Amino acid sequence: MSELAAIVRLTLLVGGTATLATLPLAVALAWVLARWQFPGKVLLDGLIHLPLVVPPVVTGWLLLLAFAPAGPIGGALERWFGVSVLFRWSGAAIAAGVMALPLMVRAIRLSLEAVDRRLEQAARTLGAGKWRTFATVTLPLAGPGIAAGAVLGFARSIGEFGATITFVSNVPGETQTLPLAIYAALQTPGGEAAVGRLAAASVALSLAALVTAEWLVRRAGRGVRVL
């Protein structure tokens, strides 16, 4: 496998893992924000959005503190499972997932808020409990929006740089995704050709994700109209 292909593959692995692992959490958080009223909701909202507004380097540093062997999460992983995510692709996926979470939550929250609550009421009167109503009415109706949020999160994940390099460093073959490889090539004398190839691959991947998200959103607008 060529070096470029290996880097693209790693990028897809990190981005894909980050997206799939974050998606259930993003749906749950979006649900809480869309449907629940509780004191401290603004605080939770702010906390989720933090990675969107603080410098990615800061997010990466906070992750490093948490996942270091002496940190609360890193220590637990070490003790219970004997694993560490530092300098590993799994760590890169965690960084990408954290950075993508706010974007995903925003998109999914909007699609959940757009679901007609009257249809959920109808399902309840027809004998469906809360979970069945969610699975058979809410989720399918919000589906295109959730998928669009996932694709958006994926696009953000494969472009992640600052938090990743701070958290898990720039290890070729392990944490060196496309953006990090471009950065490394830029530091290398005579690396211009490599930079061009990597950048082209990066743009192509991001564009594909963006077009997919756009298509899903359009489909959502067309497909499910109520009444």
Added chain:
Amino acid sequence: MSFDVDVTAARGGATVGARFVVGEGLTMLVGPSGVGKTSVLDMIAGLLRPLHGHVRVDGRTLYDSAMGIDLPPEQRSAGYVFQDMRLFPHRRVRTNLLYGARDATRLAEVAVMLDVGHLLDRWPRTLSGGEARRVAIGRALLSDAAFLLLDEPLSSLDPARREEAARAIERVRDSRAVPILMVTHDRGEAERLGDRVIAID
């Protein structure tokens, strides 16, 4: 008694509610628009929590503030036909009809009674108002409903569709399977279809 209802709810600044005890068959709730007829149905179905009172259907207590009973909507076995129908837009007519059904074999029988057999593979958004209304009634009937709540089932239909829907309701009424509570603002409609009429104001 089929329906033993005494409920009050706050809506806006005013309180809405109703109190009645009626036997089997089709009971009509008649009153002008905005008097809270839909709120009464919502309270019976468990979609709106009353301030106090009780709801009993065929001797089964669905809500009783004094006894602390408040069954969730899915345990009330209400066959609620909403004024806005609320068919699931992402499901075809067939799977809409079967959404709450425990016994799918009754589909054919209900489809004949309501004349929706030819619509089974259609999407709700392609149905006319009268067709959608009949599908909504069928969905409620198939859900093993212990009683039916019909909210203005003949409104916003042209005369021909209206007649169709009225006949469908008559057939359901005459089958005497379940007690029916129907809301309307139209006295003539109430006199024609109802075994008894209750005025709300």
